[in-house]
Amino acid sequence: MSREQQAVARARKAFDTGRSKSLEYRVRQLKNLQRLFTEKQKVISDAIKKDLNKSEVGTQLYETLGLEGEISLAIKKLKEWAAPRPVGKNLMTISDSVYIKPEPLGVVLIIGAWNYPWAVTIQPLIGAIAAGNAAVVKPSEVCVHTAKVMEDLLPLYIDKELYPVVTGGVPETQELLRQRFDHIFYTGNSTVGKLIMEAAAKNLTPVTLELGGKSPCYIDKACDIAIACRRVAWGKYTNCGQTCIAPDYVLCEPSIQDRVIEEVKKSIKEFYTDNPKNCPDYGRIINQRHFKRIMNMLEDSTVAAGGDNDESDCYIAPTVLRDVKPEAKVMQEEIFGPLLPIMPVNGLDEAIKFINKGEKPLALYVFSSDDKVINRMTDETSSGGLLANDCLVHFSVNSLPFGGVATPSPSVVACRKQWYGLLPRQVQLRPAEPPARLPHQAAENGGREQHAL
Numbered sequence: 274m275s276r277e278q279q280a281v282a283r284a285r286k287a288f289d290t291g292r293s294k295s296l297e298y299r300v301r302q303l304k305n306l307q308r309l310f311t312e313k314q315k316v317i318s319d320a321i322k323k324d325l326n327k328s329e330v331g332t333q334l335y336e337t338l339g340l341e342g343e344i345s346l347a348i349k350k351l352k353e354w355a356a357p358r359p360v361g362k363n364l365m366t367i368s369d370s371v372y373i374k375p376e377p378l379g380v381v382l383i384i385g386a387w388n389y390p391w392a393v394t395i396q397p398l399i400g401a402i403a404a405g406n407a408a409v410v411k412p413s414e415v416c417v418h419t420a421k422v423m424e425d426l427l428p429l430y431i432d433k434e435l436y437p438v439v440t441g442g443v444p445e446t447q448e449l450l451r452q453r454f455d456h457i458f459y460t461g462n463s464t465v466g467k468l469i470m471e472a473a474a475k476n477l478t479p480v481t482l483e484l485g486g487k488s489p490c491y492i493d494k495a496c497d498i499a500i501a502c503r504r505v506a507w508g509k510y511t512n513c514g515q516t517c518i519a520p521d522y523v524l525c526e527p528s529i530q531d532r533v534i535e536e537v538k539k540s541i542k543e544f545y546t547d548n549p550k551n552c553p554d555y556g557r558i559i560n561q562r563h564f565k566r567i568m569n570m571l572e573d574s575t576v577a578a579g580g581d582n583d584e585s586d587c588y589i590a591p592t593v594l595r596d597v598k599p600e601a602k603v604m605q606e607e608i609f610g611p612l613l614p615i616m617p618v619n620g621l622d623e624a625i626k627f628i629n630k631g632e633k634p635l636a637l638y639v640f641s642s643d644d645k646v647i648n649r650m651t652d653e654t655s656s657g658g659l660l661a662n663d664c665l666v667h668f669s670v671n672s673l674p675f676g677g678v679a680t681p682s683p684s685v686v687a688c689r690k691q692w693y694g695l696l697p698r699q700v701q702l703r704p705a706e707p708p709a710r711l712p713h714q715a716a717e718n719g720g721r722e723q724h725a726l
């Protein structure tokens with residue numbers, strides 16, 4: 274038996290004992306996971322620093338705080354989630370009790386990506402534990418140090434039979450995919466997503482695919498361009514552009530392009546100083562393969578800001594590209610790096626038309642002080658999420674669903690991401706100048722308020 278087969282067999286055996294069905298047991302596991310984040314914060318952030326040059330604060334803000342919130346929510350809501358839900362009756366069943374009783378699926382496979390390695394791997398695990406499943410956890414091999422820390426730490430805190438960690442790359446993941454699971458939760462790119470779906474189909478295993486793609490951003494001329502650009506710069510360059518919902522490109526009218534460039538440049542300087550390479554808050558590209566992939570995209574575009582790079586350090590400066598054409602390399606696939614192409618369009622109609630020609634985006638951003646513009650973008654496009662007048666923050670709102678339009682099925686694995694996977698879209702309309710919540714917004718507000726993530 275291979276290592277992967279053994280892990281799955283052990284998880285199945287542990288699930289069959291029925292211990293994960295007890296609500297008390299699930300809560301204990303969740304509390305242990307919470308303890309891991311409290312006790313090992315430094316180990317976690319040191320590893321991510323080595324993988325992506327993320328700062329300790331960045332790791333807390335974008336990885337562990339959200340997970341701790343997710344754990345608290347699951348603990349608080351578990352009884353309610355697990356309780357049978359009475360449903361409507363008909364004449365034939367009028368005197369019966371008719372209800373839906375949630376039950377665990379069985380053994381779940383969780384395949385994580387590297388860009389927010391704890392968030393994307395452990396969030397589905399929290400859901401799986403809460404729902405009473407066993408789960409085999411496969412962290413991304415691309416974030417070498419974090420995968421090792423996960424492999425070392427998880428078994429010290431949670432039931433290592435029910436929730437084994439299997440490390441490794443493509444061959445190991447493929448070996449896992451040859452096993453039978455009751456659900457597969459994959460986060461990563463769409464090409465591999467198709468392979469996952471194919472492998473799952475052999476056993477009719479339901480899947481949740483958390484994929485990426487190009488998330489457009491329309492900046493209307495009727496808006497506070499300085500604030501819009503500040504927020505776009507934050508959304509784009511956080512984690513060096515390696516965020517699934519980062520604004521991929523900007524559409525705006527030619528008349529405001531220069532202003533947009535100037536304002537984005539100002540924000541880059543403010544966030545990361547004149548020399549981002551030496552700024553502790555600016556990340557690195559995960560590895561040289563991705564460095565080369567991103568640099569290739571620059572070939573046929575005009576650099577308006579940034580462009581400096583250092584392969585040996587996987588460094589690419591925050592970069593802005595101007596007058597980008599739809600056929601440019603950078604517009605053909607998800608960038609997943611710190612390049613911000615600006616593609617001029619003649620107004621909202623053309624922007625909507627362009628967006629609708631592509632795949633349905635994971636996130637869509639619109640900046641405008643005109644409600645009509647926001648409403649038209651909302652009504653005439655389709656995307657997993659739409660956010661007006663800010664970037665990324667919809668991810669942090671627990672009461673909103675998250676995922677793309679094509680998420681194939683809601684599932685019994687108790688994770689909000691999946692439960693709401695089928696809802697067509699989330700719309701969070703924000704006023705043009707909301708009260709400060711995140712670091713980039715706090716400074717807009719004179720730094721008076723702290724972030725609330």
Ligand code: NAD
Pocket residue numbers: 384385386387388389393411412413414415441442443446447460461462463465468483484485486516517518607609635676
């Ligand atoms: P990656 O290279 O780490 O791959 C993801 C996982 O797939 C890894 O665990 C890896 O071992 C496995 N894998 C890779 N090739 C495989 C193969 N041939 N067969 C079987 N398994 C294989 O991560 P990535 O794909 O570079 O991740 C970045 C992508 O993920 C981007 O497109 C990003 O937008 C997307 N993403 C989406 C979300 C979301 O919530 N929607 C979150 C983060 C990242």
